[in-house]
Amino acid sequence: MDRSATSAEVERVVAAAERLGLKAHPIPGAQRTAVGITGNKGAVGPGAFEALPGVLEVLSVSHPYKLVSREFHPEDTIVSVGGVLVGGTRVVVIAGPCAVESLEQTLTIAREVKARGADVLRGGAYKPRTSPYAFQGLGEEGLKILAAAREATGLPVVTEVLDTAHVEIVAHYADCLQIGARNMQNFELLKKAGKTGKPILLKRGMSATLEEFLLAAEYVLAENNPGVILCERGIRTFTDFTRNTLDLSVVPAVERISHLPIVVDPSHGTGRREKVLPMSRASVAAGADGISVEVHNRPAEALSDGPQALTPDMFGELMDQVRAIAAAVGRTT
Amino acid sequence: MDRSATSAEVERVVAAAERLGLKAHPIPGAQRTAVGITGNKGAVGPGAFEALPGVLEVLSVSHPYKLVSREFHPEDTIVSVGGVLVGGTRVVVIAGPCAVESLEQTLTIAREVKARGADVLRGGAYKPRTSPYAFQGLGEEGLKILAAAREATGLPVVTEVLDTAHVEIVAHYADCLQIGARNMQNFELLKKAGKTGKPILLKRGMSATLEEFLLAAEYVLAENNPGVILCERGIRTFTDFTRNTLDLSVVPAVERISHLPIVVDPSHGTGRREKVLPMSRASVAAGADGISVEVHNRPAEALSDGPQALTPDMFGELMDQVRAIAAAVGRTT
Amino acid sequence: MDRSATSAEVERVVAAAERLGLKAHPIPGAQRTAVGITGNKGAVGPGAFEALPGVLEVLSVSHPYKLVSREFHPEDTIVSVGGVLVGGTRVVVIAGPCAVESLEQTLTIAREVKARGADVLRGGAYKPRTSPYAFQGLGEEGLKILAAAREATGLPVVTEVLDTAHVEIVAHYADCLQIGARNMQNFELLKKAGKTGKPILLKRGMSATLEEFLLAAEYVLAENNPGVILCERGIRTFTDFTRNTLDLSVVPAVERISHLPIVVDPSHGTGRREKVLPMSRASVAAGADGISVEVHNRPAEALSDGPQALTPDMFGELMDQVRAIAAAVGRTT
Amino acid sequence: MDRSATSAEVERVVAAAERLGLKAHPIPGAQRTAVGITGNKGAVGPGAFEALPGVLEVLSVSHPYKLVSREFHPEDTIVSVGGVLVGGTRVVVIAGPCAVESLEQTLTIAREVKARGADVLRGGAYKPRTSPYAFQGLGEEGLKILAAAREATGLPVVTEVLDTAHVEIVAHYADCLQIGARNMQNFELLKKAGKTGKPILLKRGMSATLEEFLLAAEYVLAENNPGVILCERGIRTFTDFTRNTLDLSVVPAVERISHLPIVVDPSHGTGRREKVLPMSRASVAAGADGISVEVHNRPAEALSDGPQALTPDMFGELMDQVRAIAAAVGRTT
DSSP: OOTTOOHHHHHHHHHHHHHTTOEEEEEEOSSOEEEEEEOOOSOOOTHHHHTSTTOOOOOOSSOSOOTTBTTTOOSOOOEEETTEEESSSBOEEEEEOSBOOOHHHHHHHHHHHHHTTOSEEEOBSSOOOSSTTSOOOOTHHHHHHHHHHHHHHOOOEEEEOOSGGGHHHHHHHOSEEEEOGGGTTOHHHHHHHHHTOSOEEEEOOTTOOHHHHHHHHHHHHTTTOOOEEEEEOOBOOSOOSSSSBOOTTHHHHHHHHBOSOEEEOHHHHHOOHHHHHHHHHHHHHHTOSEEEEEBOSSGGGOSSOGGGOBOHHHHHHHHHHHHHHHHHTTOBO | OOTTOOHHHHHHHHHHHHHTTOEEEEEEOSSOEEEEEEOOOSOOOTHHHHTSTTOOOOOOSSOSOOTTBTTTOOSOOOEEETTEEESSSBOEEEEEOSBOOOHHHHHHHHHHHHHTTOSEEEOBSSOOOSSTTSOOOOTHHHHHHHHHHHHHHOOOEEEEOOSGGGHHHHHHHOSEEEEOGGGTTOHHHHHHHHHTOSOEEEEOOTTOOHHHHHHHHHHHHTTTOOOEEEEEOOBOOSOOSSSSBOOTTHHHHHHHHBOSOEEEOHHHHHOOHHHHHHHHHHHHHHTOSEEEEEBOSSGGGOSSOGGGOBOHHHHHHHHHHHHHHHHHTTOBO | OOTTOOHHHHHHHHHHHHHTTOEEEEEEOSSOEEEEEEOOOSOOOTHHHHTSTTOOOOOOSSOSOOTTBTTTOOSOOOEEETTEEESSSBOEEEEEOSBOOOHHHHHHHHHHHHHTTOSEEEOBSSOOOSSTTSOOOOTHHHHHHHHHHHHHHOOOEEEEOOSGGGHHHHHHHOSEEEEOGGGTTOHHHHHHHHHTOSOEEEEOOTTOOHHHHHHHHHHHHTTTOOOEEEEEOOBOOSOOSSSSBOOTTHHHHHHHHBOSOEEEOHHHHHOOHHHHHHHHHHHHHHTOSEEEEEBOSSGGGOSSOGGGOBOHHHHHHHHHHHHHHHHHTTOBO | OOTTOOHHHHHHHHHHHHHTTOEEEEEEOSSOEEEEEEOOOSOOOTHHHHTSTTOOOOOOSSOSOOTTBTTTOOSOOOEEETTEEESSSBOEEEEEOSBOOOHHHHHHHHHHHHHTTOSEEEOBSSOOOSSTTSOOOOTHHHHHHHHHHHHHHOOOEEEEOOSGGGHHHHHHHOSEEEEOGGGTTOHHHHHHHHHTOSOEEEEOOTTOOHHHHHHHHHHHHTTTOOOEEEEEOOBOOSOOSSSSBOOTTHHHHHHHHBOSOEEEOHHHHHOOHHHHHHHHHHHHHHTOSEEEEEBOSSGGGOSSOGGGOBOHHHHHHHHHHHHHHHHHTTOBO
16 A cells, blocks of 8 residues: 555455455555455456555565466476477477478478487478568478378477467377467467367467466466477567577576476577577576477578578587586486 | 688679579678678578678668558558548547446447547457456457447447457457557468458557568558558566556657558556556657557456556546647647 | 465564564465565565575565655655756756767857757766777866856756766766766765765666666765756667667656656657657656757767757757647646 | 668768768669778767768678677687686686675685685675665775685685776775676776776676677777676566576677677576576586676575575585586586
8 A cells, every 4th residue: 555545545445355255454564554465366456456546556476377387286297299208307309490391301301300319390381470571381281291201200290370270280280289479379379279189389479478478378278288388489688699588597487386398499599500509508408398499401591590590410419419418417318 | 791701702692692683792891891782672581691601690771561661652641440530630549448348338438438539449359368367358249339339429449359260250340450469470360350451450569679560560461451550559678667668769760661650559558547648648749640548437347457447537638638739749639 | 475385484484574673464365375574664675585485475565765755755856957947847958969079069059059948058078988999078178168168158067977086077067967877876976976966867777677766866865965857768678770768658657656857868768860859749748857858060970979969950840849748738948 | 771862862971981081882772772881990980871861771780899809819718817717618616695794704605615616706895786775895894804715715706896996996805806787888997997907707787788798898908908707697678587587698699709708697697596506507508608606604694685695505516517517518617
């Protein structure tokens, strides 16, 4: 309450809480009275009190998420992506091209990354592009190519879904649905993707707080789908030497308050090939359950995001380094 | 090019440009050689060059947008929302509740804002909510209520569309479709909303650069729909005394490089009622073509965003102040 | 407290508070127990509790500033800069070159801005420059030129002080000492400048929260110097079309919680001449007590920050526009 | 140039460049003419051209720093701090209390960290505090305590200098002068500290770009002092689960463009004890030349920053983990 709040104003807050089925505990202090409110199961927002006279500020001491919280589910969740377990002792490596460009390109890259130790194949069939004039992906044709690459290599496939209208078809072909950073708060998409029961790789939005990130995952879990893999891919800051700022502190932060696994995408997070290796090492050292990296057989000719793609040989070097770091933190690859 | 780039590396860049149908102009300097590339119509990204040996940095001197640009369309675009012209000399005021809660609530508020000079009614039927446990809107029922309020007051209606699956039904009832900040880069939604031919109120994403904002509008214009109204609603920064940071400098910036009208939403931009009045004045003084504000007859009981809603009387005061500022900058309300 | 905190852990928090002379109020809730702490006069930080077992989070409900707060000093403070009152009904205009370059340049500009209605002359003698190779200012020579310009025009002078070693000499010549954004948390400088008794124009740091900004002012007031003028000059965000993001919402925010006057610097805030006029209008409309703008007789030849300086004629146009807005909000110029 | 720029305007830009002793290279393109400018040694800023008619934008292709750049000095710089080499194959660990509180506290902690493998002792005698009412440090008394701890343990000492007036005395006692984040652009302090010839641990400002960070180091090198150790300690972003966002990508970015060593401070960078271990591992994995961590024998009673300090036992665990990661990247501790 404001320093100048009257006792009538304090009582009005107490009455408002009680009308909403909550309990109010006034705490008179030297300078002001605070009122603790308990019994809120998440349905009552701060708006119910902020507008009352004499109220200075409303501070939340509980968080609005529940199913994603370690408080409610203390054990780590392990998500199976076509048999590959994410969230256990093994550090999982997801690799592949940014965009599926052709059968030949995708098969070549899938074989190259499989040979060097990748666990899951990634590749975009539907591409979210900032400009309407940029390559928008091959669509269902791309999904078929990914399925063929899985057939040929045994690698399970993760690919992005952009729109509720494509959820069914993507779920038909893919082992795991990726929800991209730009769609992290596309709530209809979260609900519909959640309903498929397929595992969801949920990328953090470029300006998402941790609470917003976890609440987006909560949308999926609320559809009775426990299979969410969180993915840090860089946040937007003033910094200009990388495309985004990879916020690795989110890895221990998630581990502390949620039971969901978290992987890191250092390719989009940095936007620069030469930073992908050191930031992959750093991600695993910070405790990430996996990484997702872009690999292209001919980066200079890639139809999207060439500057951040690794060649197969660079990817091989990355695998060696990641293996060494994983061992140093007591994990395998 | 890098200072240590060889002439063979420079030649390879020139050759790469020519293979792509572009023209390259090497500029030898005291410390390094720069290579100017011309003839790019937007299809070739920086990736085509960044991966080549000896290349230090690729800088864009042209922008990838076209239809939204004042260079290509020098005259101001004026968008008609059910007969109300946005982008002309008149400063347009859009007002109404955050969420449509009931027929009675919506009719009451619509009449109150109409009586005080509002031009357009706003109100959410489909609500994007950070938490899956918060009120998600009345859906089609809410659209019917908005149509009834238009019938009763003559105010055209703007309301948000969240998903491609709802575009048709929202376009059936509303005079203008709002695309929210969280969906600014939901490209499928932009395309489908653009195809309806209805005017689009496009809110800037919380971490969108000006180029990304204009490219989102370009998606709509590329569907042969020229009716985009841009809307600044606050960006995400470290600042914590407002919910978002209203970036009013975007108003003169848009005016300089685009022909599209721009309005400001100081309710979401600040998240605090007591800042809505001063920031509404500031928006109009900066040159905005209109403002969009939340008004609720009983803010303390609003189902969403109560703390930022004005009472009808505060809205009346806002109209008086906005009128005075509009006159001072040579505009009407 | 954590959901799983034991009652022994709660008691340990209570005991810790009491040892520190504070009072603790446990509030048992459905999910967790919260403990309200009262009686803290600012000396005890959150660290005293955060490290205790069972403690989940420590939230402050009181702020650590006092002298700058409107709660402790309800009336507006009016600061006199050489007889010009800042913080009253008059909107004060501070104008002049970024850097003092020569007597002739400074006199010319001082006369031009005086003729068009400026109240205070600004100009840098000691210049903080990002690069060691950029022009660093004329030093004491520049101070003498400013004093001569005051002599010639009657305009009081505000100029920046960069280092504790220069405080005395700057205070000898200037009517008001400016502390720049880069020095907002140079606490030794704040203390020493405060001790001079001269008014201080304190610019907000590029990444300063409102609390940090007010605490920097508190350092000056704690030296028994009540004469602080706050100055918003743009914060650092991801936005790239202006040099900084002018955060005008800070104007009503300061007005609400502090009695100190606040002015806006739209030249540094935007870094672009064409945005200075609209953002000056917006600043005054938002309730600012004044503006500070850069004017140069030959902007293309200015030794620093040319792109943001206005010509004298543009400044004349700005004065006309600012006068109209000031009148619209019931103030004079 | 603008699309509509006339050839007279292009010529005027060429003439302006030549007047400044530079060379201009017009490059006519399909949509606009670009003008490449060469021969600039850093003295001419963009302002010389941005104000000319027809100029749309001025883009820098060279950077204003020189001495810090790897282009000018390809070999890694190794800085000796009292005999401990920073920037070689060894990962250096700097540890100690946030603030020097007493001889006994400092000796205890120095011995504890020495016993577990620390290389350098840290501790603040002059403390920059956001609030004027917080503990401001012991001053010279604190410097003497640090010297005594060095005597007792053999650990070289790094401590912060806040003001030009204290440079001499701090340089008298310390092996390395720390310039804090808030003073990164206190240019007078950088110059004076540089002149002492002592190594400088330069912390990145909370909103400093990489270019600003390197230019701050350039101020020191321009005083003929090559001994700068850069230090990442977190940047200010919207993220709220850590006090600052540790920007580890800066480590490979610095390594690529500068020859200076870089260390990471994960204590201030995260502000939370439980994140210090994982982020220390991540820092070393990313390629950092060292880390700086806060250790306190009784964190709950620390006079400043208790929540981020490790106990000696936690520090021992950190050393074990850092050793394992250092070995995995081919370095020693």
